[in-house]
Amino acid sequence: MDVNGDDLIDIVSGSYSHSEPSVDMAGYFQVLLGEKGGKWKAAQVLRGNDEKPLLLSSGSKEQADVAKICTRAFVADLDDDGNLDLVSGNFGGTFGWFRGEDSGGFAPESTWLQAAGAQMQVQLHSDPFLVDWDGDGDLDLLSGSATGGAFLFTNIGSKAEPKFAAMQTLVEPVAGHQGVIIEGETDATETPVTFGDAHLVGPNSSTRVWADDVDGDGTLDLLVGDSITVQHVLEGKSEAETRVALLAWEKKFQELMERMQSNAGGAPDAALNDEWQKHYQSKKELVREEMTGFVWFYKGKAKGDGAKRTASN
């Protein structure tokens, strides 16, 4: 995206937190301005037209903190007024809109995008990506979420007055997570515990989406980034014995969780907390966990009447 109109690609990012000590946990937007020769300047705080750092406006008291922790920022002319706008996701899953102003730059205060008469929202960690998904000339909004998947909010208004429909699912979120034991499956050999990453068939959680004609066939595709904890068998151990050990670990973990929940609101139980901590730490003696994330390619294909969604961004 070109934030300053110099025809060079700039990079805009949200962030979780101020660099300086702060009462509130609230993230600045950072921009890396493009330079000639495919280079970029160091990140600098993006400021509003009042010269103060842009910050998402707090929502209700209940969501004040999570609403200000920004995730992805996306810059595009959402209302077709000739000024670039900034749309940001946040920890709480809503979408803030800083309108671009005629003087250049962004309005100091954001408003919240609406969809189907309510605040537009995904299941935490909103991830806005603006693109004309349905080919009707206006910008629609795609998003990932903390629970995975890819979602579409179709713009049913106009280019100048965007109005979004209720959320539709493009890619369903994951039904479970690797290593989670599904209810009713008590046999260790039947649990979905797997090792390594070779078996993975699709994105996990905390998805981030990008739409473009990646393979050049004239149809929009999706790139989806994710986050996953990959489990590796320890040296000298077999997958079978590690599965059994993990099942036993999970059972005890759940028992401890239930005991802690039943004790909620009562006097602190130091012994129980200590037992929980020791048990939690003991997992590393059973398996090596690698936290990572991958990038998945979803090749788009036309359905229904055969009309192709055409890449235009």
Added chain:
Amino acid sequence: MVSVWVAWAAPMVLAADVGFEKPLRLMAAGKPIGVESPGYACPAWHDLDGDGKKDLIVGQFAGGKMATYKNLGGLKFSERQWLMAGGTVAEVPGVW
């Protein structure tokens, strides 16, 4: 015994006119394109080197760094290069 981690409160409506082939995990130099711990891969698609082909950029949580993968065509990518800014590896402050 154990409930699944995902709890989706809102009813899901599948977009009717959308179809994708099965997802393919992107590779670079023979290895899956992945990010450093604690994960959180965020892809972008832009022509970084001006060769007419868009390249893959992958943001990550750790250090607020961004990896770039030159597009070699046919969904093939070169090895990871860290995006540079001001002569050093670019970092977005406050990501974590």
